[in-house]
Amino acid sequence: MTPAPPVRSTWHRPALAVLLLGTAVLYLWGLGASGWANAFYSAAAQAGSQSWKALFFGSSDAANAITVDKTPAALWVLGLSARLFGVNAWSVLVPQALMGVGSVWLLAAAVRRTSGPAAGLVAGLVLALTPVAALMFRFNNPDALLVLLLVAGAYCVVRALEKASPRWLALAGVAVGFGFLAKMLQAFLVLPAFALAYVVAAPVPLGKRLLHLLGALAATLVSAGWYLLVVALWPAASRPYIGGSQTNSLWELIFGYNGFGRITGDEVGSVGGGAGRGWGSTGLTRLFGSEMAGGIAWLLPAALLALGAGLWFTRRATCTDRSRAALLLWGGWLVVTALVFSYMGGIIHPYYTVALAPAVGALVGTAAVQLWRLRAQPAASGLLSGGVALTALTAYLVLSGSSWQPWLAPTVLVGGLMAAVALFFAAHLTRWAASLVAVFSLVVLLAGTSAYTLATAATTHSGAIPSAGPSSGFGGRFGGPGGPGGFGGGRGGGPGSLLSTTLPGTSLTALLQKDASHYRWTAATVLSNAAAGYQLAGGAPVMAVGGFNGTDPYPTLEQFQQYVASGQIHYFLGDGLAMQGNSGSDAAQQIAEWVASHFQSSTVDGVTVYDLTATV
Template sequence: MNTDDRAPARWVPIALIATTVLAGAGYAWDLAGQGYSYAYYSAAAKTMGSGLQEFLFGTYDPVGVLTIDKPPLGVWPQVVSVWIFGLHGWAVLLPQVIAGVLAVPLLAFTVRRFTRSPKTGLLAAVILAVTPVTMVITRDNAPDPWLVLCLVAAAYALSRALTGNAETRWLVLAAALLGCGFLVKMGQALLVAPAFLAAYLVGTSLAWGKRLLNGAIAVVTVVVASLWWVVLVDLWPGAKPFVGGSADGSAWDLTVGYNGFGRISGQSAATGNEANPFYSTPGILRLFSESLAGQAAWLLPLALLGLVIFFVRPKAPRLVVAGWVLFGGWLVLAGLVLSFMTGVWLPYYTSMLVPAIAAVAAFTIAMLWRYHLAGNRWLLPSVIAISAAWVFLLIQRDTGWHGWLRFPVVALAVVGIVALLAGRRFAGPGLASGLAALLITPLTWSALAASGYWVGWATNPAAGPVSGQTEFLPPQERAEYAEYFAGRKSAEIKAKTGSLSAEYAAILKLAQSSTTDIQLAAEGGALRVAPFIIHSDLRVLAMGGFTTDDPAPSVDQLSGWVRDKRVRYVLTDSEKRARSDWVEAHCRLVPPADYFPDAEQKLYDCA
C-alpha cells in the first residue's frame, strides 16, 4: 500500500471487480422477498409517477393533498424503475442496489487519486461493502443509499479537481453533487460541506486569490443546487400539495425545521426510549454504544487513531493532506452531529459515515504499513491489536449472536501481530491476517442480513443482535420486539410489508364501491395508507401525513369536503385529534358486520 504505487498490481483491478460484484450480489439477493420494504416510499413512487407536478413535488397521496416529508430526488429513481417495470417490491429496491453498487468502485477510485495507491482504494471499497449498515440500508428503499452515492461522487469530483485539468469545472460538479445530496436528505448532506471546502483549499496548487475565488464559486453552486427545489415549490403560482413535515406547508420550513434544526435539537416525533427501541443516549460515545456500534463502528477506533497519528506526524504531500482533511473532516463533523443530536435518531443514519470511516481506515493502514517498512515495527501491530480488541468487545456484548466469531478474530489478530513482528519477510501475510481479523465479523453480519437474518423493521433497518436493538426497552417488552428483529421470523415479517391485511382488503372493497372524489381518508399516518395506494387505484388520503401531525387537511377543509359530498369513508385511529372528533360527531360509524366482523379499527361513512 505504498503511496507511490501508481501502477496497480494485476490482481487489484480483478479484486475490485470481485468486491463490486459480490457487494451487488448481497444487495440484490432475494429482492422479491423483501416485500415493499419501506412501504411509505413505495406508495410515493406510485403516486409520483402519475403526473409531472406529482413527480416534481413528491406528492404522496393520489388526491394530491400532501407530499412526502423530504425532497423528491431520493425517490425519483424508484419512480423511474416503477415506470419501466411496474410497481413491485423488487422494482423499488433495484435503484437502491444500483446506488450501492456504484458507490463501491467510486470510493476506490477516489481514495486511489488521493493516495496514488490502488491497493489503498481497494481496501476502502472492501470496508464500505462489508459494513453491516451498508448492506441493510441498500436492501431498503429509504433514500440513504442515494445520499451516500451523492457524497462519494462529490468526493470523486473533488479528487479530479485536485489531480487533473479543468479544476474549476470538477469543483463545481463536486458542489452540485453536494446539492443533489441536499435534495435527497436536506441538511444531513451539508454536514460534510466544510470538509470539502477545506480539502480543496489545502489541496489545490493555485494561488490563494484563485483558490478563494473557486471556493466562493463552489459555495454559490452548493446553495443554488440545494435550494432550487425549495424556491420552486414555495413560489409555485398554482395549486400545490401541503409540504409534508412542515408546519406551514412551505418547503423552506421543511428545510430549516423538521429536516433541519428539528433533527438536531429535538421534535415531537423524536424522543423517548419507550417509543423507540433504537434509541441511544446522545453524547460523545453514542456511536460506540450497544445499539449502534455494530452498524458502522467496527473500524471507527482505527480511523480515529489514524487521524491522531497523521496530524502529529511530519508534513505530508499536499494531495495526501487533502484526502485526510476531506474524509477526516467528513467523519468528525458528521460523527459529532450524529452523536449529539437529540431529534429523530435511527441507526441507519450511520450509513453516511461509512465512506469516511472506510477511507480514513484505509489511509491509516497504508500510512502504518509505510512506517512499518521504514523500520517502525511496533506501531502497526499495536493499532491492529487495539482494533481487534474493539471488534472482540462488540461480539462479547452478546455472545448469543454468533459469539463463535470471537475465536477467529483473536486467532487471526495474534497470527498477524506475530508475523508483523517477525520481520519484513512475514510482514505481508501478517498484514493480511490482521485485516482479516478486523473484517471477518462485519462481513459475517452483512452476509447474515443478506441471507435472511434481517433484524430491525422495514422502516428502520439494522443488523446484528436483538440485544442491541432493544437496549432501551423495558424488560417485559424485549421479548415482544425480539420477534420482529431476529432470525428468519423477521425476514417473514418484512416480506409482508406493504401488503393488505384481511381487514384492509375488506375496507378497500367497500371504499371502491364509492363514486366520490375521495373514496377513503385515514388517520394514523401515511404508512397506514400505503397498502391502499400500492394495491389499488383508490382515491385515498393520508390525513396528517407521515408524522400524523401535519395540519392537512384542516377540520374546515374536511368538513367542506363532506358537505360537498367529495369524501365517503374515513378510517380513524385511537389518538384524539380534532379531525377525528369532527368525524365521530358528523359521520355514521359503519358496523363491522357490514364489511369485516373482526374489525379492530373504526370506519365512518360520511356520505
C-alpha cells in the same frame, strides 16, 4: 506517507470487477424478501408512478394531499423506476442496491487516485462490508442516494485537487446540492472537509483557491436551490401540503423539523415531543451505544487511529501533498459527521450512521496500505499492529454476550491478537510469509463486520426504523439492537401505526378497490404509515391525515368536511389515533372524533371502517 500515482496495475481491473460483482450479489440477493421495506416511501413511489405532480413534489398519494417529510430527490429515482418496471418490491429496492455498488466503485476510484489501487480496493471493500451500508443499500430510505452523491462529491474534490480544477470542484458542489434534495441539511456536513482539503492543498495561489470555492458554493446553492424556488413560487392551493411542517412551508421543514430541530431537539410535531426526549444519551460514546454499535462501530476506532497516524507521517509534507489532502477530506468528513451524530439532541436513528461508512473505509484503506509499505519503520509497524488489535477488541466488545454465533467473539479476538503480533515483525519475514500475514490480517480485520453484514443481508427489514444485524436477539458489551431487524410490516387485520405498516386483508382491500375511480381518495386515515399500507394494497390514493406523525395541520377539520361534502373521500379507516407528541396540530384528532360522531362504522378485517357517503 507518500502518495501513490493513480496508475492501474495489471491486477487492478479484475480485482475491482470482483469487488463490484460481489457487492452487487450481496446487496441484490434475496432483496424481494423485504417486500415494501419502508412502505412510507414505497407508497410515495407508487404515487409518483401514477402522477407526475406527485413525483415532482414527493407526495404520499397520487391525489396530492400531502408530501413525505423530506425533499424528494430519492423518490424521483424510485418513482421513475416504478413507472418503468411497475410498482413492486424489486422496482423500489433494486435502485438502492445499485446505488450501493456505485458508491463502492466511486470510493475505490477516489482513494486509488491518492493512495494507489490496493488502498482503493480495501476502502471499497470496507464500505461494502459495513453492516449499516448493507442495511441501507437493501432498503428504500433516502440515505442510499445521499451516500452515493456525497461519495461522488468527494471523488470530484480529489480530481479538483490534482490540477486545481474549478470545474471538478463545481461538480462536487452540484453533487452535494442534489444530496441536499435527498436528505436536506445532512448533506452539508461534508462541506467543511471538502473546503478544508481544497484550501490547504490545491496547487494554485490562495486567492484562486478561494475563488474556486466560491464558485463551488454557488454551484451547490443553485443545484439545491432551484427546487426550493419552484416550490416557493408554486401556488400553495395547487400543490400538496408540505408534510412535516406546521405552516405548509418547505423552508420550515428544512430549517425546523428536519434541520436545526434535529440538533436542538426542538422539532415541532415530533414524535419525541420536545428536546432531549426519547433519543438516547448524547456524547462521544454514543456511536458505540446499544443502538449504533452493530451498524458502524467495528472499524471506527481504527479509522480514527488511521487519521491520527496519517497526519503524523505527513506533518512535514508540502501544502499540496495529496496524501495529506485526502486525510483532511475523509478525516474531516468523519469527525464533523460523527460529532454531530454524537451530540444532536433531536430525532436520530441508527441507520443515519451509514453516512460515516465511506470515510471509515477511505481512512482504513489508505492507512492499511501506506503503513504496510512503511512497515520497516518501528512506528509504522507498531501502528499497523495496534490498529488490527484495536479492531479485534472492538469486534469482541460488540459481539460478546450475544446469543448469535457466540463462538465468533473469542475467535476474532484471538485471531486479531495473533495477526497484531505477526504484523509487528512482518518487516523481518520473507516476502511470501509477509504476504500471508497481510492476507490473514485483512481477513481478521474484516471478520466481525463481514459476519454482521452477511447476517444483515440475510434478514428481512421493514418499517420506519430498520436495524443492522441478525434477526435473533443481540446485545454485546457495547450493546446491540435486540429483537428483529426491523419494525412492523406483515399482512393481516388491524391498522398500521406510527412506525409500522400492516397491509390490509383481502376483504378490506376489495372494499377499497370497489368504485375507487369515483373518488379522489378511496379512503383517509390518520398517520402516513397506516395510509401507505392501504394504498399499496388497493392501488388507489389514500389520504394520510396529519402526515407521518399525525401532527401536521392538514387537512384542517373544515377542509376535511369540505372534501367529504363534495364526495371526494369514500371511507375513513381506523378508530382515530391521538397525535403522537405534545406539540404540533391536533387537527387529525378533531377529524377522527368528528367522523366517529357523524358516520356509521363497521369492522372489516379487524379495521374500523366509516363510510363517508352514509351519515348516521
